[in-house]
Structure formats: structure tokens, C-alpha cells
Amino acid sequence: MMNLPEHVVFMEKVQSVEHIVHQGKEPQRVLKEISLLIRRGQVWGFNGSSRLEVKLLLEIIANIRPYNSGRCVLIERGMPQHKRIILNHVFYIGSSEMMYNNMNVLEFLMFVTAKSKINKVELQEQIFEFLIDSGLGHISLTSNNLLTQEEKAVILLTAAAYSNSLIIVFNLPEYEFDEILVPAIAKIAAWISQKGKTIILGTTDCLLIEKACSHTGILFNGKIIYADTVEDFRQKFDKVEVIVSDKNIIAMMDILAILLPDHKLSIKNNRLMISRSGSAESDPGMIYQMITSFGWIPERLEVNPKTVQNAYEELIQQHDL
């Protein structure tokens, strides 16, 4: 493998040139004092309360948008503040309209990998099997003009995976990926990461972050309010321990409020969420025992698997207050 630099993106107090105007208020910068460090081989997913903020941040990272102040270093090379060029080592996907419509998916991928030194028959087989393995077999020979924009975007990500670029910026927070495409992205991202490359996704889909990313960054009001591993994010902010489903959920909540005074109870989608309050650890087994000791068996009781979605909602709620 090439001798790749360890620090891929380094940002220090970066402020955007763009401003946002709220009625009756002073114009504010869209991004304020962004500090970030992304290392080689990591898969980052950026989410936030505003798609504009996410999109803009990734554009600055890809060096296609100027920034007003601060310091930004890409692959250990300083990025000039005002000179905007797509660098060779960045594969930027900001739209899915980059695909040729007169080809099918496999033909397109063969076309973009034409420079590869691997034998064409073997390469074609490799790409074809990779598509099938990633769960994209159903579109592997489909004409590009029949694909949805999300499907096109995933094919472009596959093309990026086969490129020599060290950073892949997948900046499509406005796209909604379905349950077939999310695992496909996760698979491709894992392969990219294995090759020592870095992938940065802009998305508002928490599930995509959960499935595909090793790290996440959360933007709120132009600032990064969280930037660390996905695992840490889930454990730290998804405080729901147990989820209880039952017909008499409201009555149960009243009783449990007395039995579990150290816990926070809330109803969401007809399900009772039992969360720990504060930073104290709680034991789901103990909660279950307490419910059953009361002589009452709920229809369904499950230990919360800790999701990015819940963690995200909790974090945003904390900052919104």
C-alpha cells in the first residue's frame, strides 16, 4: 500500500464565507469555528439540523468552497483560502448527474476504471461480483437512465472506490437512501476504509451513519456539537434502556413512575421508553424484575439496542433547549 498520510482533514476554527439571515436578526455565518480532525481510513458521517450546513462543510472539506478564516489542511497540504480547485486526491460526489446515460452500470464502471492495469476481463468480473456482493446485483446491468438519483449516487460511490483518490466526499444530504441502498453504501464504505482511504458522507439519515460510519459529526446552528465515534455517540446520548409495548401503556407509565423514580419515562409511537436520568448506569434486568414483581407481564419488553437516531434526537434536544 502507498505511504499515506495519517491526518487526512484538519480544520481549525474555520468560518464560512456564507451568511444566513434570520428575520429581525443580524446576519450570521453559516459555519462558525469548525475544528475537526479526520484520520486515514475513517468513515465519517455528518448530520445536522440544516442540510445547508452539512453540504457547505463538505464542500469546504473538498476544497470547492472558499472559507473566510481559520485553517484547513487536506492530506497534510494547506488549502488556499480563495483558490478553489478539486484536488487530484479528492473524489467529490455532489450530484448524481455525473453518470453517462447511454451505458449500463457495469459498462459505466468499466469506463471509469479504464486506466486500471488489471486485465479487463478480470476487472469486469471483480466489479460485477462486487456489485452483487454489495446488494446491487439487481441494477448491475441496468441502463443508467433508468436508475433513481440515489441508485446513481451509490454507483458513483462504487466508481470512487475503484479510483486512486485518497478522500471520497459523498455530499448528498438531500438524498434519501432506502433499505437496499443503505447496506450497499455500508459495504462499499467498509471496502474503501480497508484500502486505507477516507470517506466523508453528508447525510440526514441516522441509519446510514449507524450502518456505514465509524465516526460522526453533528452540526447545530453552524457549529460542530459532536465529533467522535458512532459507538461513543450511541452509548453517550441514547439514554433509553428499555422499551415496553403494551395496550395499557399509559396506566403502566403512571405505576412505573413511582417504581422507578431515578428514571425518565416517555411515550413514543405507543411505546414506553424508560431512560436513565443523568449519567448513572442502569440495569435493564433490574427494570424487568421490578415490572414483573408488580405482577404484571407486558406484551413486549426489549432492551434498547441504542440507535444513532435516538442519540441524535437527544443531542439536538439538549442543544435546542
Add this chain to the structure above:
Amino acid sequence: MSSTKYTTPEQIAEMRRELLHEKHKLHKLQGQDLSWKSRLPSGKSMIQLSSWIVFSALVLLLVTSIISINLAKNRGEIPNIWGFQLFSVESGSMEPTLPIGSLIVSRIPKEPGSLTIGDIVTFRTISGIIVTHRIIEVIFNYDGTVAYRTKGDNPKNSPDPELLTEDRVIGLLVAKIPLT
């Protein structure tokens, strides 16, 4: 290209069969290659080898030329490389054939006594000046020696007053390099 939106399992299976077939063909070809082709250097390495030989030859030629020119200059001789000499034309006596400023390549004649009319020769005059003119007449002397009457091509010129003897012939024109 598929006319339906999704690729069917049948299409995938067909594609796999096609790829497998192509791979078999490829392996067959590679097997044949091993029999005789692989023993020869590939086209790319042949080109690299040839380029290297040409480059080395050019460098060698340049180095030997520089050494021989300097040695000849030190000895007060006219420098030559493998019998070829280079002169620059400084007067208009041979215009329009040899314009002022052009370079001429001459070679030392093997038999200076057998030059013919029309040959352009570089020679040393009795006073020691190097001149390039055309032979317009060959004169055979009674003692068996040969002399040449020379003249510049410029119509203004008249034939040179002194006859050229074979011992003063330096070179016979081979080519001209018009730099102006």
C-alpha cells in the same frame, strides 16, 4: 443493454457465463504465450532497451566529439569528427549556393587528385586563408600532378587567380545547413 429497470437473476447468470468463457479464453491465450512469446522481451521493454542504446550512443558521440575537437584545436588543426568537418560561411562569394552564415559539412577527400568539375571544395590559399569555392576546370600538368581552377558561385566573382593544388585541399562539400 437491459430494457427493463432491474437486472434479472437470469441476466446475472448469463453475464457470469460470459465472463467465465472470456476468462477461459484468456487463460488459454496466456498458456500459449508461455510457450514462446514469454521468452522474448515484451514490446515495452524492447522499446525501453532501444531507447537506452540510442541515448547512450548519442552521449558517447557527444563526448568523443568534444574531446576530438579540443585536441585538434590545441594542435592547431581543423577539427573533424570521423573525417567530417564543419565550417561556417563568412563571405558572399558562394551566394546563392551558400548564403552567409550557413554551415557546411565537408569530408576529407580520399583522393584529392581525382576531384571533378562542379565539386565544391574547401581549401587553404597560398596565404593560408580557408576558402570554399567550386572547381570550374581541372588542369593536368606534364609531371602528372593535377591542379584546379576554382571560382565562387556569386556571378560578381571572377575565377580565382591562383590554381589549387591537391595538397591544399581540406574538404569536399557534403551538405549545407542553411541557418539564415
